[in-house]
Each structure stands twice: as structure tokens, then as C-alpha cells.
Amino acid sequence: MLINPKKPWDDIPSSEITPEDVYLNRREFLGAAVGAAGLATIRPEAVAAAIRRRAGLQDPEVPAIVSMGEELRDDATEWRHVTGHNNFYEFGTDKRDPARNAGSFQPAPWSVRIEGECENPGDYALEDLIRPGEVEDRIYRFRCVETWSMVVPWRGVPLRNVISRAAPTNNARYVRFETVFRPEEMPGQNAPILPWPYVEGLRLDEATNLLAMLVTGVYGRDLPNQNGAPLRLIVPWKYGFKSIKSIVKISFVEEMPLNTWQEMQPNEYGFFANVNPEVDHPRWSQAREKPLPSPFRSRDTELFNGYAEQVGHMYAGMDLARWY
């Protein structure tokens, strides 16, 4: 599927590509040889690469150019946790269910319906929606309302690029997103866990904020099914439930959409869901967060998840405790 931009190694004939396990063993062998030759010959980059590799970040997959969040690179959560600890109730409610149950989900071919208050509605093939020349890698903090957090190198396009091509009319005040409904491939949708399909929404100014991203990849690879293949939203200043997965519909609407978690438990989850250490969940404190994978490590939660400078102006004058 040609969603992500061409990688430098795409032109190398597959016969010439060293299988990954052979490549890694060869590096170990070279490492041993260097050791035998004397410690003085070890280059710091080689050590850094070895540490990254142990952390699960294989060098060829590390994004080459990170347009935002480069300073977070050393804190990036390991691939195995990003892809092994998930919330995607369409595949089950246990954190390991999505990785276990999403194997037969078909993310291609994929099209997205754009509808409502816009000048260019229609059904768009994913390849036409996500233009390779616009794809960026950005490392963002990600904070779940349940208090666990991650740092993730996402790959995608600014949502505002897609919105500007759809050309919303003056009546459009909100953007509503909908996840695919495929109970035959998504076992959770056969049970009344949530009202399906999953729905989320943003105010138009939030959706066109530079940080809002339509994501097609993580760690330089296409999104795994459990992370919302082939297309999901990422709004890093909001709790994770706003980052809707496997999107098939984007609608421009006048009224504030009723998002799934607000519909389920309006006393616990609202529409805005901005990360805020001072507004507790009715059942737990939001003052601190636990970066995956350790349940014992914790850090202070930051207002707007650390992105106040880029997004705070959108909420000037709003009572953040009331509009949670």
C-alpha cells in the first residue's frame, strides 16, 4: 500500500536486502570484533545505535527527519509496548486483546467518506487523501485518561491539509469522525461493549491546529491493526480516547458531535477532554501519569499534555473544569 513516502532502501532489489536476523547477528559479530581490537575504536554512535536496538528501535525504522518532538526521541516508548498495550474495544477490552485479535482485520483497500458542510464531499481512496509529499514524522507525548502515558513517533499528515482540501463551508463548526463497523473482523463489535461505531469530534479550530494529525504509521512503518490501521487521529493535547482509530467517515457539522465516551458516561467523560492535572476524573486523580511500561514510575501530568504554548489560546476564557 503506497501511503507512506518512499524509503531510501525501497530501490534496493529484495535479493540484496540482508534478512533482519542475519543483519542483527552480523552487527553483534562486528561488535565482538571491535571489542577484540580494543575499546578505543568504539564510536559513540555505534553504542547509541546498539542501545536503540536493544530498546526495540531498529535503526532502519527510526524516522530520518522528525519535524516535531526531536527532543523526545530518547524517551520514545518501545515498539513492543506501543503495539502491545492498546485500547481498541472493537477487538476486546483487555490491553492485550487488540494485538491478539486484530490479525484478520483488512486495512486495505480503504476509503474515507467526506461529507456534510463542505464543498468537496465524496469517497476518497486513502492514497488520494494522504499525499506522500505531505507526510511527516513527529514524536508526541500521548496521555490516556486512565493515567498511563507514552512517547510515540507517529507518521502522518497534518489534519488541516485534508480539511483545507475538503473546503468546509461557513456553517461547519465541528468535525465528526467515525470508525469502521465490521463485526465480522472486529470481534468486540459483536458485543454491546460500546454503542458502535465509535465516534469522536473536534471543534473546527482544534481540528485545524497544527498539532492535530491524521496518522498512517508509527516508528516509520504502516500502523499495525491494533493501533488503528490504516488511518487514525492523533490530538496530543487531549486524552487518548479522542484519538479515534480506523477512520472511515469525516463529517463537517454545525452541532457539537456526541462522542462515544460522553454518550456512555457523561458524568466522567466530556467532549473537550484536554489533559489537565487539576481536573480529576471522578474516580481517580489526574495529577500524575505513569509512562509505560513501568507501573511504578510516574511523572507530573502537564496542562494540555505539555502543548499549552501551541493550543492554550483556543481555550482562553473557557472554564477548563466545567468544559472537561
Ligand code: MTE
Ligand atoms: N478508537 C476506537 N475506534 N476504539 C477505541 O476503543 N480507544 C481510544 C483511542 N481510540 C479507541 C479508539 C483510547 S481510550 C485510547 S487511550 C487510544 O485509542 C489508544 O491508542 P493506542 O492503543 O494506539 O495506544
